[in-house]
Amino acid sequence: MPDDPPIEKQSPTPAAAPAASDGSMAETLRAGAPESAAPHRRRHRGLLLVLGLLVALGAGMLLGIDLVVSARGGDAVVDDIADVEPTAVALLLGTARTHQGRPNQFYRARIEAAAALFHSGKVRGILVSGDNATRYYNEPIVMQKDLIALGVPAEFITLDYAGFRTLDSVVRAKEVFGVDRMIIVSQRFHAERAIFLARHFGIEASGLAAADPTTPGLMKVRAREVLARAMAVLDLVTGREPKFLGAPETVRLRDDDGDGSGPA
Secondary structure (H helix, E strand, C coil), X not given: CCCCCCCCCCCCCCCCXXXXXXXXXXXXXXXXXCCCHHHHHHHHHHHHHHHHHHHHHHHHHHHHHHHHHHHHHHHHEECCHHHCCCCCEEEEECCCCEECCEECHHXXXXXXXXXXXXXXXXXXXXXXXXXXXXXXXXXXXHHHHHHXXXXXXXXXXXXXXXXXXXXXXXXXHHHCCCCCEEEEEEEHHHHHHHHHHHHHCCCEEEEEEECCCCCCCHHHHHHHHHHHHHHHHHHHHHCCCCCCCCCCCCCEXXXXXXXXXXXX
């Protein structure tokens, strides 16, 4: 009888390890995570918090300055010529006649308000202050032509070619043209800032508000005005002066009876 084939001895199969519970797996993953991850997240949150606080503080300061300028200049701005106190000189603040190839309604409203103010007899002359940085861009000359077209005699329009900024226009009116009392003609938000600056420099200033445009975009302009007011305050704090002053000049005025002219 042949021998039985040898029987292979099989080692016993090891019992499967019990599956780890979800909680145990999470603990394992947490244990294997880099120790620096948590501090990194805390630093990131801290930076975001600081950045948020700085943004909020900056926005609060801008809005605060905006309110202060309105409070200190807005009380002297009127919307109706009938409410204007007679003053010798109107300071017409310049702007471009066109914007992006279209008529600038801010410009047209200022020209019409200044002309109506002159014809009402409330002022005896107009000081037109604007930018003439290059030979191809001359705000005062353009504004003078449009004032003449509305019936304002050229002899009672005086041009300031160095009104590059509102601060320049206001300070030069006093230091160059000898005007320490004036009516400022521009849109209300701009007139408020100009009066704020004028009062700082000892000028007795009031304002006539030109009409605001009815087209879209006014809110964008008003938002830029918030930044412009912050810059105006910074100019005062740092003692910024006009780009140019120069020799004294005279504002040409009609006599009270409407004939002839005299200095401001």
